[in-house]
Amino acid sequence: MRVTTTHQLYTARLPNGGAAVMDVRSGRGQWQHLNSTAALLWNQVIEGADLSKAANRLTATLAAQGAEEAVVRADLAALVSHLRALGLLAASPAPAPDPAPMHVREVLPAHTRLSLPDRAAGLLALATALFLLRCTPIRAAIAAARLVARLPLRPAAPERADQLFAAVRRVRSAWPGRAACLEESLACSFAAALRGRAVTWVIGARTAPAGAHAWNETHGNQVIGQDPEDRIWPYAPALRVRHGRNK
Known part of the structure; x- marks a missing residue:
């Protein structure tokens, strides 16, 4: 493929x-x-x-x-x-994605119980995301995310997506280096795939103040895994890697 x-x-x-x-x-x-x-x-x-x-x-x-x-x-x-x-x-520009309204979901509390398979998926997914984003250009990470999006996966329900992001966040808390939204969100996409589910990987930006952010979405453009104290919305998407699509 x-x-x-x-x-x-x-x-x-x-x-x-x-x-x-x-x-x-x-x-x-x-x-x-x-x-x-x-x-x-x-x-x-x-x-x-x-x-x-x-x-x-x-x-x-x-x-x-x-x-x-x-x-x-x-x-x-x-x-x-x-x-x-x-x-x-x-350069070759992509069409701008639709900045559809988004519902922002908060990340699950740190004490939430997570299954061992979810935690193992989070560990492997974060290691893969860190390797891609630290050792290769971002275009390689985008290509990898698009390959994953073509797998025969089932869309993750919002509650399931919350758990998978929490599994990545749990592993990231033990990581000695820096892992920010780009690493977390890509890892969440990989962790979901390892558990047979699909979430959308999104990279976008905002203005006033100008900044960039990466996140995951699921049903109905619900944004998962956000910390209300340090996420200033709205962000507008520049790139969406969505299950079953290669855009």
Whole structure:
């Protein structure tokens, strides 16, 4: 079974009209945050529009709203130059996912009893996620998550997904190094697969303050495994690796 990952850029459409672009061509990925005007142009680019025509359309739209045309053209020219310098115009962008409303579920208490098979799955899954994210570029982790998403698994009910994330969190608490949301969420996807279940792996971003986050979802875009004291929502998804899909 072969999965080919060709997309190099993933875009989160932010609630304020801006956008955050994740570039996965190297390392753990690089984020670029765009304001609402830059996002208008970028959204047309990822939908396949010709860059010059998109810039002309945006100039006409903003001028009709009262902006000075010469200023708009100069600003857009500077934006295009910046995007080109970052290499974003030469990379392959994925369509932006739907920022559907999400229900955020809190992580289970630390004293929750977990089965031995779940804890073993959490251990193996976290070790695999740590290896992928520490020793290979993030695009390798994305490819691995997509392979797992193609397995014949049953979607995890929210309560079951909570248990599997808790199993990963239990193991992570004993890990001497740093393991943050990216490692935990990828490990949860792997742990679920080891137990015959599927959860969605999501990487996204927010604004005000700008930041990135990774999480898991299950039925009805329910977000699992979140600590209310240190998770500031809403985040918008840039990449969803969902069971049975390769997008």
